[in-house]
Amino acid sequence: MTQLATETVNQISSTDSAPLLEIKNLEVGFRTQRGVVPAVRGVSLTLFPGQTLAIVGESGSGKTTTAQAIIKLLAGTGQVTGGQILFEGRDLTTLNAAEMQAVRGRQIGYVPQDPMSNLNPVWNIGFQVSEAIKANSGLRGKPLKARTIEVLQEAGLADAADRLKQYPHQFSGGMRQRVLIGIGLSARPKLLIADEPTSALDVTVQRQILDHLATLTRDYGTSVLFITHDLGLAAERAEQLVVMYKGKVVESGPSQEILANPQHPYTQRLVAAAPSLASRRIQAKKNQDAPTSEIFSAGGTDTALIARATERELAATGKDLISVEGITKMYRIRKSGLKYDELLAVNDVSFGVKKGTTTAIVGESGSGKSTVAKLILQLEGLTSGRIEFEGRDVAGLKGRQLLNFRRRVQPVFQDPYGSLDPQYNVGNTIAEPLLAHKVGTKKERQKRVLELLDQVSLPASTQFRYPSELSGGQRQRIAIARALALKPDVLVLDEAVSALDVLVQGQILNLLTELQTELGLTYLFITHDLAVVRLVADNVCVMQKGRIVEAASTDDVFDSPRELYTQELLAAIPGGDFEFGR
Amino acid sequence: MLWYTGKRLLQMIPVFFGATFLIYFMVFSLPGDPIAALYGERPPSPAVIAQIRSEYNLDKPFIMQYLLYIGNFFQGDLGTTYSGRSVSDVMASAFPITARLAMLALAFEALFGILVGLVAGLRKGKLFDASALVVSLLLISVPTFVIGFVLQFVFGVQLGWARTTVSGAAPLDELILPALVLASVSFAYIVRLTRASVSDNLNADFVRTATAKGLSRPRVVTVHVLRNSLVPVVTFLGVDIGSLMVGAIVTEGIFNINGVGGTVFKAIRLGEGPTVVSFIAVMVVIFVLANLLVDLLYAALDPRIRYAK
Incomplete structure (x- = not known):
């Protein structure tokens, strides 16, 4: 040795x-x-x-x-x-x-x-x-x-x-x-x-x-x-x-x-x-009291993107589009025989999302952030609490009403490998929600597929390819295109850009922001990546062990994190203390 | 695991009663008088008919007939056929023969089906794979009796390798040819199932990782591809035990085997309630047990299922 x-x-x-x-x-x-x-x-x-x-x-x-x-x-x-x-x-x-x-x-x-x-x-x-x-x-x-x-x-x-x-x-x-x-x-x-x-x-x-x-x-x-x-x-x-x-x-x-x-x-x-670095730069410059516009261009991020975010922050008053009040989700885990263990995945979580804004839920795996997404999407039943969409309780929606709700609130999931059917080509995958909701004729759907592929910057020929032939980033873009197909009001993005490389991530974040302004979309952004949060979110909820430990505007969370846990998360970003040339 | 097995065995009780009741009711509702059918052109005197009716409880209302039958069933008395033989006797001669035939067929289809499917899956797109697909398609599309008669003619008549009909005791060696015929369709399905499953698993990430560990190709295939591919095949085999036991009528007919299929068919034609119901009851139990076995095997093959809800 x-x-x-x-x-x-x-x-x-x-x-x-x-x-x-x-x-x-x-x-x-x-x-x-x-x-x-x-x-x-x-x-x-x-x-x-x-x-x-x-x-x-x-x-x-x-x-x-x-x-x-x-x-x-x-x-x-x-x-x-x-x-x-x-x-x-x-x-x-x-x-x-x-x-x-x-x-x-x-x-x-x-x-x-x-x-x-x-x-x-x-x-x-x-x-x-x-x-x-x-x-x-x-x-x-x-x-x-x-x-x-x-x-x-x-x-x-x-x-x-x-x-x-x-x-x-x-x-x-x-x-x-x-x-x-x-x-x-x-x-x-x-x-x-x-x-x-x-x-x-x-x-x-x-x-x-x-x-x-x-x-x-x-x-x-x-x-x-x-x-x-x-x-x-x-x-x-x-x-x-x-x-x-x-x-x-x-x-x-x-x-x-x-x-x-x-x-x-x-x-x-x-x-x-590189977003992790951009956020670092913004923070660093702010301490030196530099003018805001310069910071953003120096950070290399889309200036308009952040300007718009600020605008939205100011404009976003009035009622919440989605309001979550004290939701709790308990899972029963079978041990042996008749014994059960109870796991409190989400514990008394409350927050509100205003129309046209982006709220990020941040936390490590096991913090319950994905469960919150599933609860809002009505993919899991609540143990207790209340979720309102446009002031109406969504728990217990059935049949046509549930279908309408789903049409307006679309998910993009975490795993670009698992969320696309390997037997379906890309065109069919994107057209599937249109078909399920009986939108348009075959020709119109075809046109919409091409339009969506263009929006997520994939060539039109991609529609004939199968998920196994595409890279992880490309697959996730397809998942996003599929979610956008029905022109929903809300997108629930569960680690949607975590698997993408920086450039594509940047493009997708820009695209999402553009679509947000164009269509007045509301985003619920579930992620473990604080750097991304910095770029897109208006508000942040930090989750740990099923609870929200800190909830504030993005600037507050990044500039002056109150909780020790949030500080730890910020410190763990790789390359955080490395000076990059720009 | 024990708890699960117990629960599944308890589930058999309602299934047993439900199935026997339904079958009894269906036989009861069959048109025609069983006594008249028994005696054909020369009906006996009304007194004899009445005696037979009361002997077989045919004069009582349906629900009484069923309850009496079930009561006797649990005392081990399965009743008698209209020709006077006890049903348990008939069962004792028919079931072992069919069971032997079915097990032999199951062994053939599992062994050859998985083997051919595995090789085809590993050589997807090559000659072996293409031929396996064509052969399996042929076996699925050609009716069993055609395959039966062809094999009987070629091996029994032309080559003289096997007997064309099976003797009364139905020893194992005489059952080989019928078992091959019986297994043919399921063999084809197993080939296709295994092939698809193997070629899916070959592309799995963990298979690449296994190779990257420095394992040899045979080890990767047997340990990491085959076991994972067997889960769907085992499901199919389990369901197939049941259908092989019951669905051997055609094959038994071709080779003149006195098995379950033929006996039940005869009993249905004669409207022999007790015989039909007793046979079906035993088959239901076999079906349920086979499915339980599949679920247990399933858990043995895939640990994720063991701990699931």
Whole structure:
């Protein structure tokens, strides 16, 4: 162990040693009916032992495809069409299946993106970890079990010994991600590929996990290849940065340098659009009493967007469109036999939303914010309390009235993978609400679909494609288009932009704001991302453990958070204390 | 788990009474007089008819008939057929034969269906997959009796590998050919079900992660793809146990097997209430038990179901 540590130090200090991973002019294409579509076009990058390198780019930029090409796990019809991937001088693209199997896990670990779908639901955690250890070390029996527990403990699951027999669905997202990190590092690989390892997690959990990952990889001298769309995260965690755009590397070098002084126009846009940083800037400038207009343009956000928000804030007097009074939701959780546990998911929550404004509900997972959304959407019944829409109680709406309510209050859900039917093409998905509510003729619906696709900046040809062929960001845009199809009054956006990369996120937020002014839409914004809240919300409710701990206007919450919990949330935003060049 | 099983077994009680009552009522309402049907052209004297009627409780109102029948049923007396044999005797000879036939068919369809479906799913779009789809489509669209007669002709008559008809005791080896015929349609469904399920699961994120762990391809397929794919197949198999037991009439007819299907068919034609109802009652119990077994297997295959409400 000591020897390993000394080696590590040596490796880190001598960056002029041979590179661990060297990708030269990598080209990857996906075969389709109309020929090969290139996804990665001549990517080159170099990673030295002990270093951390981040590939940053928006969805569809080819960053994940590059990572998957390294371990030969390209999705579907993808194949390497050119270039070399040299790992310790050996070209991985030329290896056969058996040779590749020996590299995977043992030499190169992989931590996937979505902790929810990357553990097999039918096997217990212990089994899934131990099979990885068994495959790479040949351990059996008791030593194998001991090692399994050790791996999980190292990954941050202190009570691993008691939890080996539990199944993935009994673990929270953060815990599952720890399991996946444990699996990825179990064989002490030389290289760890971490593909958006925390994008599905809350900021505070994300921080813990990334800190932990950093400690582990430093201790073992593991090189890390980070794939992320979060610039703040890249700035904080990686020494080297590679910015990808449309399958090409547009800029690479030391991350601090790039982010402080971006050269390529795309990187400049990326840096400018990063919302977490923008909010930081606004705060910083405000302290210096700078004129408001300058702050906003300096922050790189849509000036008009914020000006409009201010306008709305002033104009929004009068009655609440949605008014929530003391709602409570209790879930009964079956334990064994006749025993139940009661879980208070939402506890005496009250707030009001004025027409044409945006109210954000912020909190970590498990805080009850999504349950509030479901209650308002009438997808779950209330335990007690009252929800009014235009002054009328919506609880117990039935039949036609409920249908009308649904038409006016539309949801956009959290998971862009789960909320679209994989068997439906995009056009049908968007037209479905129109069909369900019997709006227009076939031709009119077709026209509306194209109009909506245009609004969410997707090409018209997208209508014939299927969700599995699209990136997460594209899918979420389709979900938004579907929600807009019926021209509703209220959109309930449940983590709607959390999965999108900064530029698309910026576009969608702008789009949402434009639509808000045009159509007088009211938004209920459920999110864990405070940075986004800063950009779009007029009012914020901070939730913790089913209760609203702080509710105020956005400026108040950000400039002078009263509650300790809110302060913690603000502090956990990655890259928050990093100075970005603009 | 125990609690769940107990609850499901308790649910059998209303199902049992409901089913027997309905069937009894339907047989009772069948047109025609069973006694007249029994004696055909030469009806016996009115006195004999009255005696037979009272012997079989046919002179009492419907509800009394049913209650008397149920009362006897729980004392182990399932009544007698109109030809004088006790119903339990008839059952004892018919059920084992059908059960053997059904189990053999179930084994065939599960084994070959899952195997062919798995390979087809793994090689989606290749020759094997295409042929499996064509064959399964053929088996689904061609009626069972056609498949039965063709196999009987080819293997029984032309090649002489199997007997064309099954002897009275119906030993296992003679039942192989009928079981293949009986299994054919379900086999085709299982192939399609497994294939679809496997090709879905192959694209699952956790399968990619399993490969990234450094597992071998055979291990990934058996451990991470197959088990997940079996859940829908098991559901189908469970429902199929019931239909194989009951729906063997055609196959039993072709191969002259004295099983449940033929016996019930004969009894219905004769209007033999007790025989029909007793057989159906046993079938209902088999159906319910098979479904319970499926649900338990389900939970064994998918732990998420174990802890659900």
